[in-house]
Amino acid sequence: MAFKTDFNDKQIQILQVAEILFAEKGFDGTSIRNIAKEAKINIAMVSYYFGSKERLLESLIFYRTKDLKIQIENLLVENLDPIAKINKLIEIYINKINCNKGIFRILHFEVATKKKELNIKSFYELRKSNLKSLEAIINEGQDKGVFRKDISIPLITPTILGTFFHFHMNKEYFMNLLQLNTEDLYNNYINVNLTKHIQQTIKALLIYES
Amino acid sequence: MAFKTDFNDKQIQILQVAEILFAEKGFDGTSIRNIAKEAKINIAMVSYYFGSKERLLESLIFYRTKDLKIQIENLLVENLDPIAKINKLIEIYINKINCNKGIFRILHFEVATKKKELNIKSFYELRKSNLKSLEAIINEGQDKGVFRKDISIPLITPTILGTFFHFHMNKEYFMNLLQLNTEDLYNNYINVNLTKHIQQTIKALLIYES
DNA sequence: AATTAAATTAAACAAGTGTTTAATTTAAAC
DNA sequence: GTTTAAATTAAACACTTGTTTAATTTAATT
Numbered sequence: 001m002a003f004k005t006d007f008n009d010k011q012i013q014i015l016q017v018a019e020i021l022f023a024e025k026g027f028d029g030t031s032i033r034n035i036a037k038e039a040k041i042n043i044a045m046v047s048y049y050f051g052s053k054e055r056l057l058e059s060l061i062f063y064r065t066k067d068l069k070i071q072i073e074n075l076l077v078e079n080l081d082p083i084a085k086i087n088k089l090i091e092i093y094i095n096k097i098n099c100n101k102g103i104f105r106i107l108h109f110e111v112a113t114k115k116k117e118l119n120i121k122s123f124y125e126l127r128k129s130n131l132k133s134l135e136a137i138i139n140e141g142q143d144k145g146v147f148r149k150d151i152s153i154p155l156i157t158p159t160i161l162g163t164f165f166h167f168h169m170n171k172e173y174f175m176n177l178l179q180l181n182t183e184d185l186y187n188n189y190i191n192v193n194l195t196k197h198i199q200q201t202i203k204a205l206l207i208y209e210s
Numbered sequence: 211m212a213f214k215t216d217f218n219d220k221q222i223q224i225l226q227v228a229e230i231l232f233a234e235k236g237f238d239g240t241s242i243r244n245i246a247k248e249a250k251i252n253i254a255m256v257s258y259y260f261g262s263k264e265r266l267l268e269s270l271i272f273y274r275t276k277d278l279k280i281q282i283e284n285l286l287v288e289n290l291d292p293i294a295k296i297n298k299l300i301e302i303y304i305n306k307i308n309c310n311k312g313i314f315r316i317l318h319f320e321v322a323t324k325k326k327e328l329n330i331k332s333f334y335e336l337r338k339s340n341l342k343s344l345e346a347i348i349n350e351g352q353d354k355g356v357f358r359k360d361i362s363i364p365l366i367t368p369t370i371l372g373t374f375f376h377f378h379m380n381k382e383y384f385m386n387l388l389q390l391n392t393e394d395l396y397n398n399y400i401n402v403n404l405t406k407h408i409q410q411t412i413k414a415l416l417i418y419e420s
Numbered sequence: 421a422a423t424t425a426a427a428t429t430a431a432a433c434a435a436g437t438g439t440t441t442a443a444t445t446t447a448a449a450c
Numbered sequence: 451g452t453t454t455a456a457a458t459t460a461a462a463c464a465c466t467t468g469t470t471t472a473a474t475t476t477a478a479t480t
Contacts, residue, residue, distance in 0.1 A: 028238035166372030204418035
């Protein structure tokens with residue numbers, strides 16, 4: 001079976017259940033029987049539609065990341081000053097990932113351990129493309145004399161995404177620490193405080209002269 | 211069997227092998243037979259010494275994190291200006307984690323999925339203690355008028371650790387992107403460039419006035 | 421309506437899982 | 451040297467794993 005790029009309703013149903021379970025219990029921690037039971041299908045259907053459990057994961061990654069690239073590229077041509085563009089980029093990132101916590105958690109987890117075998121080429125391309133967009137924005141700011149010039153651009157992304165992920169990976173700890181007792185309070189903290197913190201951090205890094 | 215806080219040579223041998231394998235293939239991806247084979251012991255020895263696979267992980271976390279607290283606390287009483295203290299704190303963090311990649315990777319991975327059942331109380335205490343130390347350093351800088359006062363201190367740690375982890379979790383991607391073709395080049399990049407980037411970022415965040 | 425293809429199923433497969441048992445070897449205590 | 455405890459072993463246990471098979475049902479095509 002070749003790697004499919006479009007999926008029918010049944011396949012999407014399986015992908016959605018798999019996303020939830022993989023995110024919750026990890027790839028190895030989730031069995032095909034778990035998925036089948038939750039999706040109310042026969043256990044043979046996963047192999048039938050995707051070939052194997054591994055290929056199911058590959059399909060899932062493709063399914064969820066295919067439209068992220070465009071969103072970033074659209075930002076590039078918008079008529080905003082460099083700082084506003086960076087702020088909006090961060091907003092887009094956080095919001096996109098926060099609304100798709102499942103797949104990004106899986107990527108964060110599994111790509112690190114399964115990378116040798118997985119078909120993550122398209123994912124690599126996505127990242128390089130996003131990096132190029134970020135580079136374009138920062139160069140624009142440097143040309144206008146707003147940003148400093150001795151910035152390691154490839155390390156900006158780790159600071160943006162890393163801060164978010166570290167926060168989210170330790171959800172329970174921070175909910176406890178910051179007294180975010182409901183899911184709403186937690187999400188609100190991400191969208192307001194955490195986003196602001198990251199924007200503030202990157203802004204300071206880009207502008208500050210020692 | 212009660213939770214043991216000191217380990218004999220054989221137990222340490224098992225813990226070391228488990229650390230490598232858990233870090234490499236994840237907790238669920240590693241079987242007791244894998245560990246037994248690698249450590250050249252009988253498969254029953256893990257249950258004999260630790261009670262279960264789960265308890266082995268708990269023991270491992272305890273074994274590797276028990277001495278981190280002191281290191282941070284010692285920094286507190288050193289006679290350095292606030293910026294230097296923060297820089298050294300970051301250096302300690304990165305170096306400590308970088309030299310113990312295994313266990314921190316495991317923590318990063320497994321605490322997020324296994325948190326309900328795991329005995330990570332001591333780990334929680336460690337984090338809260340470290341946060342207090344950071345708070346003390348920043349307050350000192352604020353009192354001296356060097357740091358700004360509208361800083362979200364609990365979000366500093368996610369930025370420091372998150373940046374590092376995101377970089378390290380995507381090791382292959384960054385080795386490729388930055389042309390770090392050997393293990394030495396990679397480690398050197400962490401100790402020089404990445405550490406500097408994080409120090410620069412936090413410094414800018416703490417000092418910058420908009 | 422008959423034929424062909426796709427979808428779905430229960431059952432079986434072989435291999436791997438964590439853990440326990442009971443027997444044996446090694447070491448320690450007396 | 452004998453007794454007692456600890457360490458180690460191979461084997462078995464019951465159960466779960468991903469995948470495949472062959473039979474059956476459903477849908478589409480002619």
